Amino acid sequence: MTVRELCLTEDFKPLALPDGEREIKGVYIGDLLSWVMGRASADDAWITIMSNQNIVAVASLADTACIIVAEDVKLESEITDLALSKGVNILSSDKSIYETAVILSKLL
Template structure:
């Protein structure tokens, strides 16, 4: 499904949605950037609590469909601005990582 559809089905908060037609091909969870770089695949949504600027670089280089931030992960404005510049998608689930992933799985992702 497209990430726009994911937003509609989950009601997760949209922090940045610069590429609403991005196709969600799967999901990946992790907070260690090298681990994510080495194992994440293009088109996945990345579930994380990391909000540092480097999240944007990793997401962009990995060509993720979007970043899904879990409960309590507040991304600073300058990082969101960078995400917008890079044409990325950033959502906020307001759920812990486990529940976030369970929701994604429930939607067939």
């Protein structure tokens, strides 16, 4: 499923979608950024509650398909602007991390 298709489902809202045709091939969950870079795979949807600017660089370098900010965590507009300029997709979910993962597990 592509990131854009995921945004069409009711549980996910796009915050930045510069590369919507990106295919999601797996899921990784984590907030420790080095842990994510060490363990996430390219093309994963990355679920986190981390909301600082560094998540954009991490997603870009680890080549994840998108960031999903769960638990209804809000992002500053400068972060979504940065994501747009770096080609990084960011979605938001108001569900818990666990529920977000369960939904993804059914969709993928």
